[in-house]
Amino acid sequence: MDPETGELRKRTFVVTRFDPDKDQVPKTQTYEVACRPDWKVLDALNHIKDEIDPTLSHRWSCRMAVCGSCGMNVNGEPKLTCKTRLADYGDVVEVEPLANFPIVRDLVVEMDGFMEKFKAVKPWMIVAKEKAAEEGPNRQSPEELSVFKQFSMCINCMLCYAACPVVAKEPHFLGPAAIALGHRYNMDSRDEGAAERNEVFRGEGTVFHCSYANECSEVCPKNVDPASAVNQAKLNAVVDWATSFVVKRNG
Amino acid sequence: MSRASHPQAMTPHRPGSTRTAPPQVPDTFWSQSRMRTYLLFDATGIPYMLVGLLVLRVAFALGRGPEAWAELLQEFSHPLYLAFHVLALVSVVFVGVRFFRLFPKAQPAKLGPVKPPPRPVLHAGLYVAWIGVTLALLVVLGGLWP
Numbered sequence: 001m002d003p004e005t006g007e008l009r010k011r012t013f014v015v016t017r018f019d020p021d022k023d024q025v026p027k028t029q030t031y032e033v034a035c036r037p038d039w040k041v042l043d044a045l046n047h048i049k050d051e052i053d054p055t056l057s058h059r060w061s062c063r064m065a066v067c068g069s070c071g072m073n074v075n076g077e078p079k080l081t082c083k084t085r086l087a088d089y090g091d092v093v094e095v096e097p098l099a100n101f102p103i104v105r106d107l108v109v110e111m112d113g114f115m116e117k118f119k120a121v122k123p124w125m126i127v128a129k130e131k132a133a134e135e136g137p138n139r140q141s142p143e144e145l146s147v148f149k150q151f152s153m154c155i156n157c158m159l160c161y162a163a164c165p166v167v168a169k170e171p172h173f174l175g176p177a178a179i180a181l182g183h184r185y186n187m188d189s190r191d192e193g194a195a196e197r198n199e200v201f202r203g204e205g206t207v208f209h210c211s212y213a214n215e216c217s218e219v220c221p222k223n224v225d226p227a228s229a230v231n232q233a234k235l236n237a238v239v240d241w242a243t244s245f246v247v248k249r250n251g
Numbered sequence: 252m253s254r255a256s257h258p259q260a261m262t263p264h265r266p267g268s269t270r271t272a273p274p275q276v277p278d279t280f281w282s283q284s285r286m287r288t289y290l291l292f293d294a295t296g297i298p299y300m301l302v303g304l305l306v307l308r309v310a311f312a313l314g315r316g317p318e319a320w321a322e323l324l325q326e327f328s329h330p331l332y333l334a335f336h337v338l339a340l341v342s343v344v345f346v347g348v349r350f351f352r353l354f355p356k357a358q359p360a361k362l363g364p365v366k367p368p369p370r371p372v373l374h375a376g377l378y379v380a381w382i383g384v385t386l387a388l389l390v391v392l393g394g395l396w397p
């Protein structure tokens with residue numbers, strides 16, 4: 001239904017298809033769909049799968065921009081398809097898998113490389129000595145929390161990797177979300193692992209590959225602003241390196 | 252409808268059992284408005300490089316004496332040179348505005364005990380400093396002071 005005329009609007013969806021058992025390279029397939037005015041792109045994809053072509057593969061789960069599963073390139077731009085309104089698009093909508101990721105099938109991408117980068121930044125609390133339970137909880141003031149809270153809101157949707165021009169060219173680059181998460185722990189007053197992570201930041205996938213295109217922050221659906229984290233992490237990594245000449249580190 | 256990314260982009264060190272298609276970027280990746288702006292930003296390096304070469308030329312002309320200097324000034328009044336200097340000025344303004352927009356959020360929330368000022372203050376401060384330094388240079392180089 002068009003909001004004004006009350007009618008369904010016919011749209012053409014140009015969808016990337018890839019079957020690893022049959023195709024050498026991805027191809028596109030076109031679907032004509034009569035769309036309701038309140039539909040999101042994900043609604044149209046689900047309609048295609050349910051009513052037109054059950055062989056179409058795509059990831060999705062929560063439908064409320066929380067799980068981060070349904071990231072795809074819509075008309076060339078990385079989007080969470082569950083919060084991307086069809087009303088904002090014309091009659092032709094091109095849906096592709098997230099850019100810069102190997103394609104497993106149709107709109108589903110390989111996530112293992114992303115998980116490896118995540119693991120590399122040690123995204124967990126590192127402490128020299130575990131606190132005994134009797135000593136009570138680790139307390140943190142609202143001011144201490146505010147330093148990193150923004151960077152902890154990431155839902156791992158990988159849109160920032162699909163938007164980053166450096167990820168497209170530098171396979172070793174740790175990338176926006178992983179660096180933002182590492183930086184989040186470095187800024188956490190309860191953590192003691194900043195020196196370890198800064199070594200990772202200066203290592204093979206160095207934060208200094210980032211050219212501050214700011215694309216990651218532009219496409220981030222949760223306003224995490226990974227570009228801010230990456231560029232703060234650059235300065236911290238340099239300060240940490242300089243400090244290491246003056247202050248002796250344990251181990 | 253896509254172009255290839257780096258073939259190893261986002262690939263795991265140990266490949267999975269399923270064969271995958273290589274990573275791609277949309278054809279439109281480099282022509283989207285934001286990316287175009289970023290590429291323009293990168294391209295401003297060319298006028299900067301040329302300005303650097305011109306500065307060397309100025310230094311050599313100064314070293315060769317008043318005649319060479321007068322000759323160079325005559326050459327610089329050519330419309331092509333004037334157009335180039337306008338382009339260089341536009342490049343500087345473009346990079347300055349972009350840098351000022353992005354600089355505040357690259358500041359650490361805290362560096363030791365020191366906290367940077369709020370982002371809007373930092374943003375405004377950069378513009379004030381830029382305009383102030385430009386005016387000071389105009390006054391000094393224009394011979395108005397001392």
